[in-house]
Amino acid sequence: MHEIRFHGRGGQGTVVASIILAKTFFETGYQVQTFPLFGVERRGAPVEAYLRLAEEKILVRSNIYEPDYVIVQDPKLISLVDVTRGLKPGGWILLNTPGPPTDQGPFEGFRLAWVNATGIAVELGLGTRTFPMVNTAMTGAFLRLTEMAPLDTLLEIITREIQAKPEQNRKAAARANKEVQLLGPVP
C-alpha cells in the first residue's frame, strides 16, 4: 500500500487534488481511498488530506501517520507545519517552490522533488497572483514520482472533474509533469 499526505491551505484545492489523483489511480486499476483531515475549514488555514493506493481492497480507515509521500502545496507551510512528520525514511517529499530549496537540512534522509507550481498557475491564469490554484499542477508533478499512472488518464480526469478553466488546468498538470525536478535522496 502507498500512503500519501497532502499539505495545503484552505481554499487551495488540496482536497480536490487528492480526489483527482484518487480517480486517476482508480482508472489505472488501483484500489483507492481519500479523505481530508477535518478541521473547521477556513480559507488560508493549514489543511491536510490523505490518499491510500493499493492493489487489494483497503481496509484500514484511520488517518495516515507514516506516509510514503508528502505533497506540500505552499512552501511557507514548512515553517508552520512539521511536513515530514512520520514520513518513511527514503520517502518522497514534493515541494511547490520557485527554485531548488537552498536549505535541504529539514529533508535529510528523504527523497526530494520540487516544481514551480505557483509560477505555472500564475502564467496560466489559475487563481490569482496572491492566491494561485496550484492543485492541478501538483497532481501532474506527483505522477512523475510514482510512475504508477499515465499522464493521459490524469488529464482525462481533470477534464471530467474541473469545471473552471479545464484547458488551463490540463496544461498546468502536463507542464508540471514535465518540469518537476526529481533531486532524489538528500544526504
Next chain:
Amino acid sequence: MKQVLEGSHAVSEAVRLARVQVVSAYPITPQTHIVEAISEFCSDGTMDARFICVESEHSAMAAVIGASNAGVRAFTATSSHGLALMHELLHWASGARLPIVMAEVNRALAPGWNIWTDQTDSLAQRDTGWIQLYCEDGQEVLDTTLEAFRLAEAVNLPVMVVLDAFFLSHTFEPVDVPDQDTVDRFLPPFDPRFRLDTKNPCAFGPITGPDRYMEIRRDIQAAMDRAPEVLAAVEQEFFSLFGRRYGAVDAFLCDDAEVILVVSGTAAATCRQAVGDLRKTGERVGMLKIRLFRPFPATEIRAILPKAPKVAVVDRNVSFGAGGIFAQEVKAALALHKGNTAVYSYIAGLGGRDITTATFQEIYLTTKDTPTPPAESVWVGLAQEERA
C-alpha cells in the same frame, strides 16, 4: 458501475435510485453533503421528488412524517444536535408505523463543540422504535440505504442508516452504483397499508387510553421482533440481484478465536486489518461486527460469541454511569447463555479520536493478559494529563 464516490453521496445515489418522493432536511455538518446532492437531483430533474426546505430538524422530521402518512416514500438525513432536536418526532414516526428512512451521520454532542464521529447521538435514540443499521464502508452505505426502504415498508417501522462522520461520510472510495432497472426490480414503488385519503377519511394519532395503548406498543415490539427475519429475506433478494450481503452481524475468523473483538461502524474495517495482522503473528483473534443494533441481534450474537473464552467490546460511545452501550447489550444477550464467555468493555475513539490498528492490538493484548474483566468500561487512548 464502480466509481470513486464520497460516502455521503453513496447515500444520495441510493435515495435517487429508491425513487424517493419527498425529502425534507436541515443542513448540519457532517451530514450536509448528502442533502446537497439530493437537492441538486431534485432541482435538475434527476429525481422526481419534492425537496422541502425547513427551519429546523424538528420540522424536517415533521415534514417527512406528513409525507409518509400521505403515502409517499420519504427520506431525511441528520447528525448529532439535529437528531437530538428530532427526538420527540422520532417517537411519533415509529408510533405511527411510518416507514421513513433517515441517514444519520454519527457526530459528537457538545459541549465541547465537536463535529467529529461518535455514536452517542444515534445510540441515545435507541428506545424510539427506530430500526438502526451501522455501516462499515461506502458500498455498505449505498446497499443498506436501498435495503432500508424494503425493510421499513415490510414491517412498518422507520429505519436509521448510520454512518461515521468523515471516516465514512467524507471519504472517497470505489463504490458500485447499480443501474435503475435492477434497483426497480429490487424495490417496487411504495404501496402503503394506510394513507391520508380524502375519499376514505379517517383519523390518525387520536387519543388512545389505557385500554388500547399497551397493545399498540406490543405491536411495535412484535414488528421489531420480525425485523431480523425480514432483513435476512431482503438481503437474500439483494444478494441474488447485486451479489452483496452483510447480515445483522458479520463474524470474521471467530471459529477458533481466544478473543473476539466486537465492533461497529468504520472501526470494523480497521479491525479486520488488525485481526489479519495479528493472525499472521499466530494470535488467535477474531472480529464480530454488529450491523443491526435495533432490534439487537441477540440470537445471532449467542451463536457466535460463546465460541471464545473472551470477548472485547469496543464502544465509540458512552452512556454516562453505565459505560459502553454495545457492551451492555452484548452482556445482556449473553446472560441467557450458560457458557463462560467473559465480556471486556472498552471505550475508544470518542469525538473523532482516531481508532487505528494499534488501538485494536492494544485492546487485544490487554484482554488476553487480564484474567477477569473489570466491572467498568476501560477507556483506551486517553492523554494522561487530560484525566479528570
